[in-house]
Amino acid sequence: MSAGQHTSNVTAAGRNEWIDVGLALGFELPTITSSYSTNDVALYALGVGAAATADESRELRYVYEHHADGFTTLPTYAVVPALNYVYELAKRGISAPGLSYGLERILHGEQSLELVRPFPVAASLEHSGCIKAIYDKGKNAVVVMEVLTRSADGELLARNEVSLVIRGAGGFGGERGPQHDSGGIPDRTADAVSAFKTAENQALLYRLSGDANPLHADPDFARAFGFERPILHGLCTLGIAVRQIVGRLCDNAPQRVKGVRARFSGSVYPGETLVTEMWKADHRILFQSKVRERDLVVVSSATVHLHT
Amino acid sequence: MSAGQHTSNVTAAGRNEWIDVGLALGFELPTITSSYSTNDVALYALGVGAAATADESRELRYVYEHHADGFTTLPTYAVVPALNYVYELAKRGISAPGLSYGLERILHGEQSLELVRPFPVAASLEHSGCIKAIYDKGKNAVVVMEVLTRSADGELLARNEVSLVIRGAGGFGGERGPQHDSGGIPDRTADAVSAFKTAENQALLYRLSGDANPLHADPDFARAFGFERPILHGLCTLGIAVRQIVGRLCDNAPQRVKGVRARFSGSVYPGETLVTEMWKADHRILFQSKVRERDLVVVSSATVHLHT
Numbered sequence: 300m301s302a303g304q305h306t307s308n309v310t311a312a313g314r315n316e317w318i319d320v321g322l323a324l325g326f327e328l329p330t331i332t333s334s335y336s337t338n339d340v341a342l343y344a345l346g347v348g349a350a351a352t353a354d355e356s357r358e359l360r361y362v363y364e365h366h367a368d369g370f371t372t373l374p375t376y377a378v379v380p381a382l383n384y385v386y387e388l389a390k391r392g393i394s395a396p397g398l399s400y401g402l403e404r405i406l407h408g409e410q411s412l413e414l415v416r417p418f419p420v421a422a423s424l425e426h427s428g429c430i431k432a433i434y435d436k437g438k439n440a441v442v443v444m445e446v447l448t449r450s451a452d453g454e455l456l457a458r459n460e461v462s463l464v465i466r467g468a469g470g471f472g473g474e475r476g477p478q479h480d481s482g483g484i485p486d487r488t489a490d491a492v493s494a495f496k497t498a499e500n501q502a503l504l505y506r507l508s509g510d511a512n513p514l515h516a517d518p519d520f521a522r523a524f525g526f527e528r529p530i531l532h533g534l535c536t537l538g539i540a541v542r543q544i545v546g547r548l549c550d551n552a553p554q555r556v557k558g559v560r561a562r563f564s565g566s567v568y569p570g571e572t573l574v575t576e577m578w579k580a581d582h583r584i585l586f587q588s589k590v591r592e593r594d595l596v597v598v599s600s601a602t603v604h605l606h607t
Numbered sequence: 608m609s610a611g612q613h614t615s616n617v618t619a620a621g622r623n624e625w626i627d628v629g630l631a632l633g634f635e636l637p638t639i640t641s642s643y644s645t646n647d648v649a650l651y652a653l654g655v656g657a658a659a660t661a662d663e664s665r666e667l668r669y670v671y672e673h674h675a676d677g678f679t680t681l682p683t684y685a686v687v688p689a690l691n692y693v694y695e696l697a698k699r700g701i702s703a704p705g706l707s708y709g710l711e712r713i714l715h716g717e718q719s720l721e722l723v724r725p726f727p728v729a730a731s732l733e734h735s736g737c738i739k740a741i742y743d744k745g746k747n748a749v750v751v752m753e754v755l756t757r758s759a760d761g762e763l764l765a766r767n768e769v770s771l772v773i774r775g776a777g778g779f780g781g782e783r784g785p786q787h788d789s790g791g792i793p794d795r796t797a798d799a800v801s802a803f804k805t806a807e808n809q810a811l812l813y814r815l816s817g818d819a820n821p822l823h824a825d826p827d828f829a830r831a832f833g834f835e836r837p838i839l840h841g842l843c844t845l846g847i848a849v850r851q852i853v854g855r856l857c858d859n860a861p862q863r864v865k866g867v868r869a870r871f872s873g874s875v876y877p878g879e880t881l882v883t884e885m886w887k888a889d890h891r892i893l894f895q896s897k898v899r900e901r902d903l904v905v906v907s908s909a910t911v912h913l914h915t
Contacts, residue, residue, distance in 0.1 A: 342650070342815055350808045353878060356826075362811045363824045498806065500658045503670045507650055516671045518664075570661060 313472035314397070317404075317465060318440050320433050320473055322397025328428035328444075331387055332451075333380050336421050337364040339508070340372050343379055346505035347538030348495055357551050358542070364420070372418045374545070374556035375538040378410060381446040381459040382534065383509040384426035395430045398442065400465050402512055403524065407533035408441055409462035409600075411560045415455045417553075423451040431460065434476030440468040441476060483600075484587055489576035493543035494591065497531060501569045505535040526566065533563035536573060536598060540588045543575045544603050548584055558604035565590070565597035573597070582607050621780035622705070625712075625773060626748050628741050628781055630705025636736035636752075639695055640759075641688050644729050645672040647816070648680050651687055654813035655846030656803055665859050666850070672728070680726045682853070682864035683846040686718060689754040689767040690842065691817040692734035703738045706750065708773050710820055711832065715841035716749055717770035717908075719868045723763045725861075731759040739768065742784030748776040749784060791908075792895055797884035801851035802899065805839060809877045813843040834874065841871035844881065844906060848896045851883045852911050856892055866912035873898070873905035881905070890915050 312321040344350070344361035360366040361373050388394065425448070432443035441462055448457045498504070502515040510532055513520040521529040541559055549555045567573060572591040575598075577584050582605045588598035620629040652658070652669035668674040669681050696702065733756070740751040749770055756765045806812070810823040818840055821828040829837040849867055857863045875881060880899040883906075885892050890913045896906035 338815055341811070345808055345812050345815075350811055351806065353807050359811075359824070359826075362808070364819075365821060365825065367827070498659065499661050500653060500670070503649070503658055503667075504653050504812070507646055507653075511672075513673060516667070517673065518667075519675070 313435065315468065315471040317398070317400045317468035318433060318442070318471055318473075319397030320471065323395045323430050323442075324433055326395035326397075326430045328388055328395065328430075329393060330425055330427045331384055332423065332425045333383060333387070334421075334423040335380060337370065339379075340370075340376060340420055343376050343508045343538070344373055346501070346508050347373065347375070347535055347542055348497065348501065349373070349542060351495075351498065357546070370420050371553055372420055373538065373542060374414055374417070374553050375412065375534070375541045375559060377414055377418050377448065377457040378412055378459055378534050378537075379508050380424050381426060381448055381457065382461065384428065384446055384448075385444065385461065386509060386511070388428070398430070400468055402514070403520075404466045404468065405512075406464045406466065407461070407563050408464040409460075409560070409562045410534060410537060411460040411462075411558075413458040413558045414556060415457055416450075418456060424456070425449050425451065425453075432476065433473060435469050435471055435473030436464075436475065437469050438467065440465040440471070440473075484576075484585060485578045485580070487578070490579050491547040491577045492574060493547050493577070494572055494574045495539055495543060496572045497539070497567065497569050499570045501535065502529055502531045503569075505532050505538075510534065528568060531567040531569055536563070536567050536588060537561050539573055540575045540586060540598055540601070541603060543573075544577055544584055544586060548577055548579060549605070555605050556603055557606045559602070560604075561598050561601035563597065564599045565595045567597050621743065623776065623779040625706070625708045625776035626741060626750070626779055627705030628779065631703045631738050631750075632741055634703035634705075634738045636696055636703065636738075637701060638733055638735045639692055640731065640733045641691060641695070642729075642731040643688060645678065647687075648678075648684060648728055651684050651816045651846070652681055654809070654816050655681065655683070655843055655850055656805065656809065657681070657850060659803075659806065665854070669850075669861075678728050679861055680728055681846065681850060682722055682725070682861050683720065683842070683849045683867060685722050685726050685756070685765040686720055686767055686842050686845075687816050688732050689734060689756055689765065690769065692736065692754055692756075693752065693769065694817060694819070696736070706738070708776055710822070711828075712774045712776065713820075714772045714774065715769070715871055716772040717768075717868070717870045718842060718845060719768040719770075719866075721766040721866045722864060723765060724758075726764060732764070733757050733759065733761075740784065741781060743779055743781030744772075744777050744783065746775065746777050748773040748779070748781075792884070792893060793886045793888070795886070798887050799855040799885045800882060801855050801885070802880055802882045803847055803851060804880045805847070805875065805877055807878045809843065810837055810839045811877075813840050813846075818842070836876060839875040839877055844871070844875050844896060845869050847881055848883045848894060848906055848909070849911060851881075852885055852892055852894060856885055856887065857913070863913050864911055865914045867910070868912075869906050869909035871905065872907045873903045875905050
């Protein structure tokens with residue numbers, strides 16, 4: 300795949316009331332610009348729990364714009380403007396043809412981030428997107444959207460792949476799709492383990508970075524979806540995990556991260572404790588995150604790719 | 608005092624290297640417009656600890672813009688655009704003549720807020736200000752700035768009085784000024800007591816509402832000022848206390864608040880527990896807040912005025 304171009308997988312067409320693969324697959328979404336400030340970068344960092352405990356003073360550089368060691372954007376911030384692009388499209392009433400479902404059906408299934416260049420502490424950006432793949436998982440469908448984010452002068456900064464699980468929208472006779480597996484967790488004790496107790500209002504804070512899906516704030520909406528109460532954003536969980544990894548296995552050098560891939564295999568309730576186990580493997584760190592209180596794996600098949 | 612007009616106290620002139628009363632007193636600062644969004648209102652609410660614990664679910668309406676009971680602006684939010692006006696003046700290089708000191712000398716001493724109308728959940732505003740009083744406390748000086756905030760169509764919404772203590776800038780031969788005292792705390796057990804453990808990153812979050820004084824984020828700056836580490840904003844402490852009062856003695860009806868006055872008699876370190884004692888007194892609630900860990904009064908001579 301050449302850098303900076305959208306590519307679509309070829310797959311058998313199929314359709315049902317929510318999805319028409321023939322219409323949707325490969326659809327290219329219009330380019331939209333956005334910008335962010337140092338305040339946005341700091342707000343995101345607090346949203347993923349930076350500097351939340353007294354012993355995380357080294358994380359002040361993600362939050363304080365005049366830090367003596369240099370204010371730094373967390374690598375996973377790169378997912379935020381991409382997701383906000385998707386929300387902005389929806390706000391403008393722009394959607395791919397052949398996709399007819401609402402937020403009441405969508406869960407974030409997987410996320411892949413290729414960080415081509417580190418994100419500055421403030422920038423103007425432009426985003427473009429395409430419907431890259433649509434899979435039929437039987438009961439559910441999976442829609443993969445690719446978002447390319449460029450600087451204002453056209454340099455590719457990041458490629459995000461957002462895999463959305465569309466509940467109940469499968470069974471249209473489409474391809475099942477590949478299994479993205481990192482090969483599983485090594486058969487040895489983790490090289491490092493890091494625990495973080497999320498705040499009761501962690502999701503309420505994270506959502507101010509842009510993902511205002513009511514699933515993360517509205518008790519009634521969450522119950523109608525089948526959850527006890529609002530859940531944490533998958534990308535908040537991922538941001539916490541990668542922050543833990545940068546702190547424990549990357550000498551707090553976030554610029555070493557060149558990519559992240561993860562599956563959201565379970566949901567986190569705000570207030571729960573996220574325990575991330577990490578294994579070094581060449582230029583990768585394999586990891587998984589569990590909720591301690593329910594001994595439940597919530598992030599799996601997960602990898603941080605490092606610069607060599 | 609007629610609503611909507613700045614007034615200045617007459618006082619004896621005096622000067623030293625930081626303050627020239629004759630030049631500064633009564634100086635009228637230019638009108639500047641600003642605006643805020645529902646995101647700003649929610650960010651402020653989280654900054655003063657709203658919905659931070661599971662039993663504060665009634666506070667979700669301060670944080671979630673689509674809340675079924677109606678998204679509501681906390682009354683003390685009204686201090687934020689006024690303080691941001693003061694910062695914006697500084698950013699534009701506009702200052703009253705005769706005042707020559709920097710942030711390294713300024714502490715927030717007292718705050719008075721008259722809430723003429725409740726603040727909507729988003730608005731365009733215009734602000735004007737004047738140097739209302741300058742007092743000579745011996746070692747320190749006190750500079751009182753009045754800020755009037757109006758809606759875009761010119762209706763007065765709020766009058767703020769910001770009293771700044773200018774350390775070491777007293778002794779210029781000026782008036783000592785009045786003692787604003789609510790008459791002290793009643794000689795009986797408090798009618799309600801509410802405790803709130805601030806987050807370790809409470810100040811880092813609060814500052815994203817606009818008050819980016821390094822005293823609240825920068826360990827070196829705070830130490831140079833004589834503090835062990837960065838302190839919480841006085842207005843953050845006040846916002847927490849009024850939120851506690853609205854929850855305990857105002858049936859969670861923030862629109863009952865028509866004014867707030869408080870003295871910041873001590874500083875709070877993020878992570879400490881704020882215990883607010885409250886007494887009903889006609890259409891007022893008298894209160895004081897202490898840091899539990901150091902048994903130190905940090906907010907005193909404090910009153911919430913209620914609508915009759």
